[in-house]
Amino acid sequence: MSEQDPLPGWNHTPNVPLQVSPVFRLPWKPGDIFRWFWSRWFWISEKLVFVGIALITVAWFQPPLEVTRSISIDWIVGLYVRNLLLFTAVAGSLHLYLYGWRAQGDRLKFDPRPLAARGKQFTLGGQVRDNMFWSLASGVTVWTGYEVLLFWAMANGYAPVLTWEASPLWFLALFFFIPIWESFYFYWIHRLLHWPPLYKRVHAVHHRNVNVGPWSGLSMHPVEHVIFLGSGLVHFIVPAAPVHILFHMQYLTLTAVTTHSGFEGLIVKDKNRLDLGTFHHQMHHRYFECNYGSLEVPWDKVFGSFHDGTVEANERMKERRKRIMG
Numbered sequence: 131m132s133e134q135d136p137l138p139g140w141n142h143t144p145n146v147p148l149q150v151s152p153v154f155r156l157p158w159k160p161g162d163i164f165r166w167f168w169s170r171w172f173w174i175s176e177k178l179v180f181v182g183i184a185l186i187t188v189a190w191f192q193p194p195l196e197v198t199r200s201i202s203i204d205w206i207v208g209l210y211v212r213n214l215l216l217f218t219a220v221a222g223s224l225h226l227y228l229y230g231w232r233a234q235g236d237r238l239k240f241d242p243r244p245l246a247a248r249g250k251q252f253t254l255g256g257q258v259r260d261n262m263f264w265s266l267a268s269g270v271t272v273w274t275g276y277e278v279l280l281f282w283a284m285a286n287g288y289a290p291v292l293t294w295e296a297s298p299l300w301f302l303a304l305f306f307f308i309p310i311w312e313s314f315y316f317y318w319i320h321r322l323l324h325w326p327p328l329y330k331r332v333h334a335v336h337h338r339n340v341n342v343g344p345w346s347g348l349s350m351h352p353v354e355h356v357i358f359l360g361s362g363l364v365h366f367i368v369p370a371a372p373v374h375i376l377f378h379m380q381y382l383t384l385t386a387v388t389t390h391s392g393f394e395g396l397i398v399k400d401k402n403r404l405d406l407g408t409f410h411h412q413m414h415h416r417y418f419e420c421n422y423g424s425l426e427v428p429w430d431k432v433f434g435s436f437h438d439g440t441v442e443a444n445e446r447m448k449e450r451r452k453r454i455m456g
């Protein structure tokens with residue numbers, strides 16, 4: 131076995147070593163950068179699907195800022211129900227397709243094991259029930275809470291509002307910027323969550339899932355929801371339109387579903403139609419002390435916590451784990 135070989139113990143691994151964004155690799159290679167963004171956005175990608183969902187939401191399922199100017203139970207309940215249905219539709223249909231019907235069998239599935247049907251560590255006694263409970267009861271509530279706060283603040287002049295007329299270029303660029311900001315932000319809060327006092331009380335709820343499925347993504351302790359979804363507060367400084375707020379919050383919650391789906395992609399009629407999970411984060415759930423961020427911003431590489439999926443990187447991670455534990 132060569133040191134560049136993929137790791138044993140997995141049903142499927144992507145090509146390794148995993149690559150981080152070429153934006154952060156010098157010297158800059160414009161062709162690589164173009165291909166990176168192109169393959170992550172077109173044609174077709176979950177990012178583009180989520181922009182589509184945000185556009186549909188703002189067109190048909192979003193009260194205008196005149197309404198969100200004053201706090202009222204009517205529109206707040208509306209947002210909550212909308213988010214609950216959206217999240218259940220995305221997580222539920224992926225779960226049914228991949229685990230209920232097993233529509234693509236084990237193809238592109240990272241971990242060979244099934245999800246845990248039972249387990250004392252889980253709320254309500256099973257992994258999927260546990261994950262649904264924390265996602266819907268706490269996750270959707272905190273998510274809606276941030277949307278209420280931001281729409282109310284924008285309507286009252288406490289948060290800057292961006293319009294298409296004022297700056298179409300920035301209006302479009304913001305869709306590309308939000309995932310990069312999220313990757314930047316997520317690394318730091320995730321490292322914080324692995325600080326032992328916070329880990330034990332808070333982040334351990336998410337890490338009950340050593341193997342992950344679509345419902346695991348947003349399955350977190352309420353305190354982690356407040357920290358994780360707090361990414362959206364950046365719009366108290368960075369001007370945005372309601373559609374960007376919706377995209378930002380939906381991106382956080384819905385990519386949590388896809389990155390934890392346990393499968394690298396969605397196979398329909400023998401072809402991978404949509405990239406889903408990342409082996410990068412899947413390894414974090416099994417090995418813990420690696421891959422706190424994502425591949426968009428290479429903090430893991432900078433701070434030596436990057437596991438690129440090779441046997442060599444695995445040895446390095448074991449060494450680091452011994453140091454941290456010991």
Ligand SMILES: [Zn+2]
Nearest residue numbers: 320324333414
């Ligand atoms: Zn973690």
Ligand SMILES: [Zn+2]
Nearest residue numbers: 336390411415
């Ligand atoms: Zn996770």
